[in-house]
Amino acid sequence: xxxxxRVLYLAGSGRSGSTLVTTVLGQYDGVFAAxxxxxxxxxxxxENRPCGCGRPLRDCPLWGEVRRELPTDRAAAIAAGLRxxxxxxxxPALLRRHRRGVRPVPAHPDDAALADLYAAVARHTGxxxxxxxxxxxxxxxxxxxxxxxxxxxxxxVRDPRATAFSWRRRRGLDGDADPELMSRPPVGKAALLWxxxxxxxxxxxADRAPAGYLxxxxxxxxxxxEATLRRIAAxxxxxxxxxxxxxxxxxxxxxxxxxxxxxxxxxxGPVPITADVxxxxxxxxxxxxxxxxxxxxxxxRFGYPWRRGGPAAANPAGSGSSVAVGSGRxxxxxxxxxxxHEEG
Ligand SMILES: [Zn+2]
Numbered sequence: 171x172x173x174x175x176r177v178l179y180l181a182g183s184g185r186s187g188s189t190l191v192t193t194v195l196g197q198y199d200g201v202f203a204a205x206x207x208x209x210x211x212x213x214x215x216x217e218n219r220p221c222g223c224g225r226p227l228r229d230c231p232l233w234g235e236v237r238r239e240l241p242t243d244r245a246a247a248i249a250a251g252l253r254x255x256x257x258x259x260x261x262p263a264l265l266r267r268h269r270r271g272v273r274p275v276p277a278h279p280d281d282a283a284l285a286d287l288y289a290a291v292a293r294h295t296g297x298x299x300x301x302x303x304x305x306x307x308x309x310x311x312x313x314x315x316x317x318x319x320x321x322x323x324x325x326x327v328r329d330p331r332a333t334a335f336s337w338r339r340r341r342g343l344d345g346d347a348d349p350e351l352m353s354r355p356p357v358g359k360a361a362l363l364w365x366x367x368x369x370x371x372x373x374x375x376a377d378r379a380p381a382g383y384l385x386x387x388x389x390x391x392x393x394x395x396e397a398t399l400r401r402i403a404a405x406x407x408x409x410x411x412x413x414x415x416x417x418x419x420x421x422x423x424x425x426x427x428x429x430x431x432x433x434x435x436x437x438x439g440p441v442p443i444t445a446d447v448x449x450x451x452x453x454x455x456x457x458x459x460x461x462x463x464x465x466x467x468x469x470x471r472f473g474y475p476w477r478r479g480g481p482a483a484a485n486p487a488g489s490g491s492s493v494a495v496g497s498g499r500x501x502x503x504x505x506x507x508x509x510x511h512e513e514g
């Protein structure tokens with residue numbers, strides 16, 4: 171009997187730094203940065219979109235090994251099945267089942283293929299930890315109930331005004347040249363999604379399984395990148411000493427084989443980790459007010475101020491910020507650090 175596959179599941183809302191965390195963790199010994207595995211079947215297998223290494227997924231040698239063990243001829247059907255099982259309208263029933271102590275996402279014949287995917291990834295990469303940045307809490311609940319999986323949940327949270335602003339940027343799904351854009355929900359919808367996904371993540375894991383749950387705020391991550399990544403590595407059961415840091419806030423990245431995610435996953439070489447704070451200047455007053463009103467319960471829970479000039483969160487971002495994490499942009503744009511901006 172094989173030992174269980176340890177999966178570090180990155181949960182929460184989009185645009186919270188999950189691609190960066192995945193790419194950095196993938197540089198540690200014994201870790202495989204798998205990316206958003208819930209998209210493997212559609213974007214990887216059916217659409218043959220680029221792997222993190224730059225090759226179309228079906229041409230990547232590593233995924234070639236893994237795919238041989240999977241029912242790839244059924245990829246479209248498996249993708250459709252997942253979409254159907256993970257719909258937003260199923261959330262109340264999912265939480266009811268969780269409260270009763272039964273599987274939050276009911277079993278399904280495709281689950282065998284999903285379990286085989288994680289086992290094959292661990293076998294062919296030799297990784298002790300597989301990082302899955304799928305984020306969607308219902309998918310994490312599904313994965314956690316698969317046989318042979320030991321789930322640890324890293325909950326990444328970011329100020330919802332920042333994520334709402336980031337969602338509105340025009341961005342190709344696989345970089346600037348890609349005509350297919352990443353989704354761009356209106357700020358009100360982005361705010362509601364932020365509230366729902368972060369609340370459901372807390373209900374599913376923080377309340378029930380605190381030993382297997384770690385919450386990290388984007389603002390703390392970008393203020394102290396190396397120290398925060400060490401904490402995450404230790405939580406995942408990885409030697410924190412073996413990371414890619416060349417300074418407290420600089421990493422040297424080599425290509426990963428991650429599936430889907432922000433286009434920034436293709437960046438390699440020396441990369442400074444800094445906060446993307448453009449929203450503080452460029453998010454309109456109306457949008458700020460709307461997002462703040464819609465996410466009010468979560469703001470309090472996660473320690474974010476209501477007002478732009480409100481009291482600081484527990485760990486305010488470091489000075490000299492530049493556009494980087496979560497922006498998905500390859501260009502670094504220096505922002506003045508002391509222009510009297512509205513940072514709390
Ligand atoms: Zn690859």
